[in-house]
Amino acid sequence: MAHTTQVIRSEWTKATTVRATLWTLAIAFLVTVVFGVLISLLLNNTFEDLPERERLTFDPVLTSFAGMSLGQLAMIAFGILLVASEYSTGMIRASLAAVPQRGLFMTAKLLVGTLLVLVVGMVTSFVTFFLGQAVLGDLSVSIGETNVLRAVIGGGLYMTLIAVFAMGITWVLRSALLAFSILVPLFFLVTPILASIEATRDVGYWFPDQAGTAIMSVVDTGERPYGPWGGLLIMVLWTVAALVAGYVTLKKRDA
Amino acid sequence: MIELDRLTKRYGTTVAVDQLTCTVQPGVVTGFLGPNGAGKSTTMRMMLGLDRPTAGDVRIDGEHYDRLRDPLNHIGALLEAKAVHPGRTAYNHLTVLAQSNGIPQKRVPEVLDLVGLGSVAKKRPKGFSLGMGQRLGIASALLGDPKILMFDEPVNGLDPEGIHWIRNLMKYLASEGKTVFVSSHLMSEMALTAEHLIVIGRGRLLADTSMREFIKENSRSYVRLRTPEPERMRDVLATAGLTPVATEDGALEVDSVESDRLGELAAEHGLVLHELSPQQASLEEAFMQLTAEAVQYHAHGTGKGA
Missing domain, CATH: 3.40.50.300 (P-loop containing nucleotide triphosphate hydrolases)
Incomplete structure (x- = not known):
């Protein structure tokens, strides 16, 4: 369909002609890789000091992904800004006057945004894995070992889904400020705390980010009620729900 | 369209x-x-x-x-x-x-x-x-x-x-x-x-x-006149079938009449005129009046008398 490709091209130009887009993606990459390498380095040097239980369940893949908890914030920022900039600037009126088919408009933006975060997410995941393993030395694993490739691809998928989830939520909230003030504390503080406290753990595990990280662990600690793919599926369902809510809002509200 | x-x-x-x-x-x-x-x-x-x-x-x-x-x-x-x-x-x-x-x-x-x-x-x-x-x-x-x-x-x-x-x-x-x-x-x-x-x-x-219609219908043209004997002037105008409106500064405004005719009427009756000037209400006024009526209509529920 000629019309659909036109709109996708237009959204591609939109995403790539504003600095914020490219900056947030670059920051997501850098932060994830740099912190992943630093934490891998730290653990490599202090491994002998760890308690035995932690040494037995040591997960070299998840360790190299440690920077993702910070890097994901930049991915979330990308998702928020991609959508919210339409509203904060008034561009939404020009956009919808040009493409009044709101479902098509949203789909095109979603495709472009997803493609960008998928590519950056995958590159980030692979780079941070290989650099992290290089630093871990004797503790490292190779990409060919059981479940490792799944975990590394999973890392890219995780970053993609968290950004797309943020896009969906922002279509509902229509404001960068609102979206940031909800999503950043949620994923940086609330869910990690819920998942690390014994009493709230069972609840915390069901949040999209906590469920999604299951795909990145190679060593199954047996604490979670779902496996790696089950966890990713939970995250996908959250993301779909956010997008549906976003679509309904876009369809119903005046621009 | x-x-x-x-x-x-x-x-x-x-x-x-x-x-x-x-x-x-x-x-x-x-x-x-x-x-x-x-x-x-x-x-x-x-x-x-x-x-x-x-x-x-x-x-x-x-x-x-x-x-x-x-x-x-x-x-x-x-x-x-x-x-x-x-x-x-x-x-x-x-x-x-x-x-x-x-x-x-x-x-x-x-x-x-x-x-x-x-x-x-x-x-x-x-x-x-x-x-x-x-x-x-x-x-x-x-x-x-x-x-x-x-x-x-x-x-x-x-x-x-x-x-x-x-x-x-x-x-x-x-x-x-x-x-x-x-x-x-x-x-x-x-x-x-x-x-x-x-x-x-x-x-x-x-x-x-059309703009032309709007101007024709809404731009009120009238003649403004001032005289030291406004009461007598009113009577003269009334006899001629005209109803003047008094303004705050003591002048009279007469609708739908040529200034020539008013000058002649005054001369016939020996009335002194200090001013005799044809006026045209601006479109802005016509517009204000039109929309003011709409506001009044909603405020008081009466469309007439504005």
Whole structure:
């Protein structure tokens, strides 16, 4: 369909002609890789000091992904800004006057945004894995070992889904400020705390980010009620729900 | 052509646009006039499918806006607020819009030159003045070379040179056979550009008429006179079948009569005149009166006597 490709091209130009887009993606990459390498380095040097239980369940893949908890914030920022900039600037009126088919408009933006975060997410995941393993030395694993490739691809998928989830939520909230003030504390503080406290753990595990990280662990600690793919599926369902809510809002509200 | 059929928009209990029915004809500049808050912008947003009507219908060339394929080729609009990402260059902004509607890339530099923004094409609108912002908005409206153009308060905040430019542009577009629909809260502005008028007040249609008709019907012409003997003058006028109205400064105003006739009447009766001057109420006054009535109608529930 000629019309659909036109709109996708237009959204591609939109995403790539504003600095914020490219900056947030670059920051997501850098932060994830740099912190992943630093934490891998730290653990490599202090491994002998760890308690035995932690040494037995040591997960070299998840360790190299440690920077993702910070890097994901930049991915979330990308998702928020991609959508919210339409509203904060008034561009939404020009956009919808040009493409009044709101479902098509949203789909095109979603495709472009997803493609960008998928590519950056995958590159980030692979780079941070290989650099992290290089630093871990004797503790490292190779990409060919059981479940490792799944975990590394999973890392890219995780970053993609968290950004797309943020896009969906922002279509509902229509404001960068609102979206940031909800999503950043949620994923940086609330869910990690819920998942690390014994009493709230069972609840915390069901949040999209906590469920999604299951795909990145190679060593199954047996604490979670779902496996790696089950966890990713939970995250996908959250993301779909956010997008549906976003679509309904876009369809119903005046621009 | 734009057709509005009982178009209505309510926000809660507030009625912004109330059963508006009218047609915007091609080939002329149609002025869309009303005081601030009359519902002009809301109506325009509904025309573009940005706001959903509570009831009624609006069609562009017989189609609903969201049924138009590549709408920028049918209708171009400049809305009141800037609808531009401040961090995306003027050139890229127009490229985005052109791509979404399959408009050839070469139109982008063309319209930029047309509105006089050629030299700042690669600049970010962040640093644009209000006038430059308006010009960029007009460039995006002209991008698809549409048959219908819509401008919401285009001269707001412009310098005299910019205002002059927009007036001429609108006249030129209409002379090219395009439908030009322009909103304003200033009658004087409309008098210079519009051939047809649609006047609304509180969301209701008050007038849908040609500018010439409107002037004829609404511009009251009268004669103002001053005399040291106003009482006797009144009697003389009454005998001649005329009813003068006294003004605050002691003068008399007489409707629908030539000043010659009044001068002759005064001479016949030996009345001294200190002033005898034909007057014409301005269009602005006529417009104010028209919309004031609408306001009063809603406030007191009586349409008469204003």
